[in-house]
Amino acid sequence: MGLSTDNQRVTAPAPELEADLNLAGVKVLVDAFNLQLTKGTGIKTYGLSLLEALDRLGAKVDILLSRSGYKNNAILDEIFFFDNQGGRQDWPSLAKWLLKSASPFYRAKRRKSFAGLVVKKGQYTEDFLKYATSFSMPYCYDLANGLYDRLRLTTSINVEEKVDIWHATYPLPMQVRGAKKITTVHDLIPLRLPYATLDGKKIFYNKIKDTLKESAVTITVSEHSKQDILTYYDVDPAKVVVTYQPIALKPLEATDAEIARFLRRYSLKYQNYILFVGAIEPKKNVGRLIDAYASIDTDMPLVIVGKKGWLWEDELGKAQFLSDDKESTKKVKLLEYVTMESLRYLFSGAYCLVFPSLYEGFGLPPLEAMNFGCPVITSNVSCLPEICGDAALYADPYSVKDITKQLETLLGDRELRQRLVEAGRLNAERFSMENYIKRLHYAYRTALDV
Secondary structure, eight states: OOOOEEEEOOOOOOOOOSSOOOOTTTTTEEEOTTTTOOSHHHHHHHHHHHHHHHTTOEEEEEEEEOOOOOOOOOOHHHHHHHOOOOOOOOOHHHHHHHHHHHHHTTTTEEHHHHHHHHTTTTTTTTHHHTTTTEOOOTHHHHHHHHHHHHHHHEEEEEEOOOOEEEEEOOOEEETTTTTTEEOOOOOEEEEEEGOOOOHHHHHHHHHHHHHHHSSSSESSOOOOHHHHHHOOOOOOOEEEEEEEOOOOOOOOOOOHHHHHHHEEEEEEEETTTEEEEEEGGGGGGGGHHHHHHTSSOOOOOOOEEBBOOOOOHHHHHHHHHHHHOOOOOOOEEOOOOHHHHHHHHHHHOSSEEOOOOOOSSSOHHHHHHHHTOEEEEEEEEEHHHHHOOOTTEEETTHHHHHHHHHHHHHHHHHHHHHHHHHHHHHGGGGOHHHHHHHHHHHHHHHHOOO
């Protein structure tokens, strides 16, 4: 069932864990660089899971917002907070920020509680809004990144209350004075797959290098990503801790009939569509997936769920040919943005998920699909065999022929599909919130003991 080689599948022993999983009394500040975005990203999902886990561990958690505000009027303060304002990275602004950050009197201050402003439903999650009275430092991330990009300076900031751990969920050139730093490095895709990202490669390389030096512990999300870090950088392996990610989507308690009824809003039939979930960008390999779909004998539509990213036109362009072919029964349906609730139904109702990504640090969609009883076809590269184990069919993501072969195999074998459903649910249990909390606790205790 699973396709593996010795260098693809890496299974590391779990770290020794303390019996009492407790971070009571530990004050943690988490960046809101992605958390404050109105629409989800993979790192935002990671951040929300981190907040939940730290809360369950008993830590006192705040986030560092970069929203503007209005000091003397509570109503205007809320309006400014929810107004998406871009930061400035011009030289006068950077020079002003540099002088301010050097001053011991310039601090991130705690925001006042809201008066009750109504926000657009679904724009911000409750998990984020409950931290809206945390600390704020307007434009801090834009300006800190600007200083690093131009001068390779790491910005140190003051916070008006004591902080034990500053956790950056993404490599950020920022330190909190008096706090130990933990950074999550999700992957090294700009270095491993450089043509698939827009990142400045030299800046990215140096940012990771400096991050590893500054952090008491670096967290990463797979053994494969850890090996990438150890290959590219001179760092103590004991300071790089793999926590994986927990499955973030809540369970769905619905009958097959209820799922089928929900899917009608998308003109879909239960177990009668092929699903892809992920950003539409080169590394997700949607173009080859469409080529493979076009060559198989099926009337099932291909449903692509994900926002349009860099070079999305190149990836989706081939779908237009299917739409223009009047004799073809095939259809590619794009759902650019769906709610978390809808995603749970889409996973539960699909015949299978196909995720032929060229490179992943973790690869959450296949795992989420397994948790909802959706069989998975995915790539035999990067961390994906490590995460999916023996519960998926694997294909060479660079071979349309191989992707086609695995699709035809699964579409023509209902018994295989059922075996994958059962194996997938069992595999998903390895990535429970409880297991994530154990590994996260180990990482935090390691940082606190440094």
